[in-house]
Amino acid sequence: MTQATGEPPHPPPSPLPASAAGAPGPVNPRRAEILAAAAELFARRGFHGVSIGDLGRAVGLTGPALYRHFRGKESVLAEMLLDISRRLLDEGVRRAAVPDPAGALDGLLRWHIAFALDNPALITVHGRELDNVPEAARNQVRRLQRAYVEEWVSVLRRLRPEEPADRTRAAVHACFGLLNSTPHSATDLDREAMADLLHAMAHAALRAPGG
Template sequence: MARKTGSHSEITGPRIRAVAERLFARHGYAAVSMRQIAAEVGVQAGALYLYTPDKQSLLADMMREHLEGLLAALADLPAPPDPAEALAQFARFHVDYHILRPDAVFIAYMELRNLEPAHFAQVEALRRRYEDALEAILQRGRDMGVFSLPDTKLATLALIAMLTGVTNWYREGGRLGRAEVLGIYADMALKAVGAGPKR
């Protein structure tokens, strides 16, 4: 039988993913070598291949899992009937989720170009599904006359860019607290689409 206590496989596997995520985010996928990852994990480079078929899969799996987690968390939210409330909830959710995972977010948005076509298509489809969720909210708000939007697709991308930008500067323990930041971004999002902030 497989070993249990004392076995390292259940520790090394996740550690590789964690280290790779941090290094990829910090220096970029192409700039990080398998030997660097191995060194930080405390293992030889060859050992990495017990946990991943190759470097590319390490990246692709990481991105896919991040986006699947994001979509799953989004699906767990209630669906408020009021579009303004739905948008405020989305904005808070998005900022909060991204603030807590800056490395994964950065990689998912920046390393798309380093994916082979097959992996790229998978990841892009997931991202598209997420954007569609926001666009549906905007569409409904516009149909109900509470949002004023010349173009919902453009607004979707503009809002996501604005909200995701939080990862560029937010640091835990900084000048602004997390709750505060969520509120400000949600307000800006609501105002940007022509709805008053939720009180």
């Protein structure tokens, strides 16, 4: 990708950190700070509207200093989306394992709603910027996303085994469209009231005949 005019020369690529290459890495507070700032900037301006210099300034670093933590904007975005996808899947697996399928569905809904309401910038970036992630990491994000969807499908199939799997899968994607729209929703409701409303709407849609 061509760098923005005025940015420092890009250093030679280094291997992706463990957390972006497929295995969880140790928590690094500085990296976490950069990722959080990048999520807000990418959500507000879009990936192409943010430079390495912008990212550095957001956390009090120069562009060259930021390269000590990430090899470039694409690396920041890749680690961000891989982390989001793993977090959703890991907790989804745990909640889907509840023996009672109704309880499992309730747990999945409450988890995803809480994540969406508490991380609106991440939800925006997650839904909008995947095409800007390098191919290897992009494919991994998509695999994680598909696996997360299948956890929901497996729970719904336990509740409605007569429903065709493709229809159930489509219903899950539609449900995510509702839950992930929260960063764009203007509302006078407080967080808990909004969470309850989303839960009621999504639960009714997923449990309705033919849903």
